[in-house]
Amino acid sequence: MKRKYLLLFLSALLLFSIQLPVHAADSANGLDKLELTQGSKIMVHNGKTVTATQPLTATKGVSYVAARSIMNEIYGTIAYDSKSKLYTLSNGINEIKLLAGNPSYTLNGVVKTNAGAPYLLKGTLMIPLRTVAQSFGLTLTNLPKEKKVVLTWASKPVANFSVSDTNPYAQQTEVKYTNQSYHPSGLKIIDERWENNNAIFDQAGTYTISHWVQDERGTWSDPYTVTITVRPPNQPPVAQFNTDKDTYKMGEFITYTDLSTDDENRIASTVWTNNERGFFVAGPQNITLTVTDANGAVNEYTKTITITEETHYTKEEFDLLYTAIGDKFGISGPSVLSLPKMPYSINDRQQTLIRANSPETILEEGIYYEDTVSGNVRFLLHNLNGRSNPVKIYVLLTNENAETATVRMGAKGIGGPNPIVSQVGRMVTGRFLESVLNPTYSYLQIPAGESRLIFQEYSDKRVRPGDVYSMFADVQMNSNLKFQVIVVDEHREVMSMLPYLKVLPSNDRHIRGTFENANRMMYVNQTIGDVKSRMILADNVEDTRLTGIDKTTGTSVLNMGNYGVLYTIRLSNVQPHTAIAINPRGGHYAGAFTINGKVVYATNDSILRNPNEVGMLYKSGDTVESVDITFTPANGSMLPINLLFLPMPELK
Structure with a gap:
């Protein structure tokens, strides 16, 4: 019987007689050696005797070693998570994770299989010796006659460093070197040596920087080298x-x-x-x-x-001729008021407008507006986050009908989040007008009795404290749907929060409500450009405001500024060489206009700060033209505005 067990033990040792790669070529220097004896707790590490918590044990042809004991000797660590019952063994480079009783384990995240399952022996984790050797780069050699197993591994320090610039300029660039050396066994690095690690190189050329480090036992690493190419001194540019x-x-x-x-x-x-x-x-x-x-x-x-x-040319003539489309020039603001007013006719067309702009400043979570609508609907959302933490804004549609509802989403513009309100207003307006020219449609089915969030792209963005966030969006609904504009803190789940949210009250300054006939056509048949003239927009005298209802209270409201109304102005008789420009009358303005199918920003890289500035929108050519202008008053800007029609001088 004893002979049978001896043969079994020798067979197990033969399984371990494999040569694994070592970390250094010079095995005579910086090589650790650990001797283990079958059935014994004694381990000899570099000639020093240490005692393991359990002996090296052969079980079913597999030799097991006490995990904590061997990890201590190879300068590694072992940790145990009582919740997951997972053991983690690491030498600082490689890491294995395993469970007692499970033959599978992971090595640096890759699933492997042990020759046998780890197990607990009197509270000590026993792990296959071969797993330790293979995972941590140890060479395993058996000595059958002596019933011993010898583990060896390179433990030279490893030199390494990074260079701040591998292509510096001679005499000018300061080169910095970051030491990244380490010892695979965790020993201390006590000394180092460099070659060519100059902070500044005097001459151009190719240089090899070398680095060596020494550990606390006096063992030196192999050199680590980086080659850099030093360029001749940089010459300053030549301005001309x-x-x-x-x-x-x-x-x-x-x-x-x-x-x-x-x-x-x-x-x-x-x-x-x-x-x-x-x-x-x-x-x-x-x-x-x-x-x-x-x-x-x-x-x-x-x-x-x-x-x-x-x-x-005079200054006025020069500006009319040479101001590029989308740029601005100065004007006498009071003089604009003396220009004759261009009459126009108005024809409003059906379009439901939802203006959710009050309370404009977000101070609490809640429902900012709700109503039930159908058909063609335009949403205008414009808010400033006045809370101390980020929020998200959602639009929820609920189908309270007996049949599935279909929603088609079309033109959309989003501006922000950004703390500069004029920039947000300019971008949301321009993007919406660009989308109106080339809308992309998507469809959403809402089953009876269910709700769906729309405008996911808008809701995905977090609105930080102090940020302004705007959106115009056109949708078409084939049946009555309830919508809710909801604001919650960014980490809240909106649907689980909804039962606890209330409809927030409006305020006196900003407007919310449901408005009809929000597509406004304007026709000008008079001759334009023979004399200086102006067209007054969004003033509530010449250009009246839409009336609507705040459906949360049943209160009648005026759409101050007609924000969200899509204007189309048709100028049927524009004379040759006429400049069309935008002049703000209420204060600053930053928006966009579509002129004959092309979006023009007012302005390209700035804003119109006051009535003494004018933004160039269009210049007619050599013949009489019809000009179509489409716009919506820009969120965050001040109204009213004037369109100016200014004859241009002849070229000299």
């Missing part, structure tokens, strides 16, 4: 430009040509000073161009031109 000539009349257009260069063609910044398109004061004018390359080197060039006493 010219003008089409050196002497100009007052109000004559100036063409600037940037001729700046850089040795690496990496000019990162170009800043002009006093490069006006035209000047209206006689005398010398200094124009400066400053350029900066990608490395921060700066150069500038100044040229002086002469402006004569002769006038080519």
Whole structure:
């Protein structure tokens, strides 16, 4: 019987007689050695005797070792999670996770299978020795005659580092080196040696940086090297430009040509000073161009031109001719009021408008508006988060009918979240108008008695404290559906919160309500552009406001500013060379307009700050034209506004 067990033990040892890869080529230096004896708790580590909690044990042809004892000797750790009953063994590089009684385990997240299942022996986790060897890079050698198993592993320190710039400039770039060396067995690094780790290199060329580290036992690592290519010193860019000539009349257009260069063609910044398109004061004018390359080197060039006493164009004529579409120019705000008013006829067309804009400032969670609507519906949502934590805004549709309802979602524009209200208003308006030109439709089925959230893209965004968030969206409903505009803190689940939310009261300043006939057609048949004139919009005198009802209270309301109303203005007789511009009369304005099928922002990169500024929208050509203008008053902007029709001067 004893002979039978001895043969079984020797067979198990033969299973372990495999050579696993070591961490270092030089096995004579920095090599750890651990000897284990079958049936014994004694372990000999680098000549020092230590005692394991349980002996090396052969069970069903598999040798098991006390997990905590061997992990201590290979400088690893073992942790136990009492809830999951999961053991985690790690040497700082590799990690295995296993359960007692389960032959499967994971190595760095990859599922593996043990030769046998780990088990508990008097409270000690016993793990197959081969699993430890294979997982942590140990070489396992058996000595059958001595009933011993020898584990060896490289324990040299490993040198490593990163370089802040592998392509620095000679004499200019400071190179920084980050030491990332470590010891696979957890020993301390006590010394290091470098070659060529210069902070600044004097000459261009290729350099090899080498690094060695020494551990607390005196063992040196193999070298770790990084090769860098040092470029010649960076040359600053050369700022240069010219003008089409050196002497100009007052109000004559100036063409600037940037001729700046850089040795690496990496000019990162170009800043002009006093490069006006035209000047209206006689005398010398200094124009400066400053350029900066990608490395921060700066150069500038100044040229002086002469402006004569002769006038080519007045300032007003010049601005009308040379202001680009989407840009702005100055005007005398009071003088606009003296321009004749262009009469127009109004034809409102059916479109339900939901304006959920009150309370505009979000101070509490709740239902911000609700009603039951059908047909073509436009939603206008515009809010500022005044809470101390982020929120999300939802639109919920509920089908209280006996049959499934169909909802078609079409044109939509979203602006924000962003703390700058004018930027949000400009973007939401422009995006909505662009979507109106090329709508993308999607469909939603809502079964009888069920609810669905719509505008998921809008609801997905978190609105931080101080942010403004806006949306225009057109939908079509084939039956009456109840909608609710709901605001909850970002981590709340809206449907589970809904039973606890109340409809919040409106306030005096901002408007919410349901309005009909929210598509407004305006027709101008008179000649436009023969004289200066203006068209007054959203003033509640010439252009009256829609009336509606706040369905949460049954109160009649006026749509102040007609926000959410989609205007279409048809100008049937626009004279050649007529500029059409937008002038704010109530304060600042930042929005967008569709002119003959093209969206124009007012303005491209700024706002109209007050009545003394004008945004260029369109310039007619050489013949009489019909011009169609579509817009909706921009959220966050001030009304009323005027469209200006200004004859342009002849080109000289």
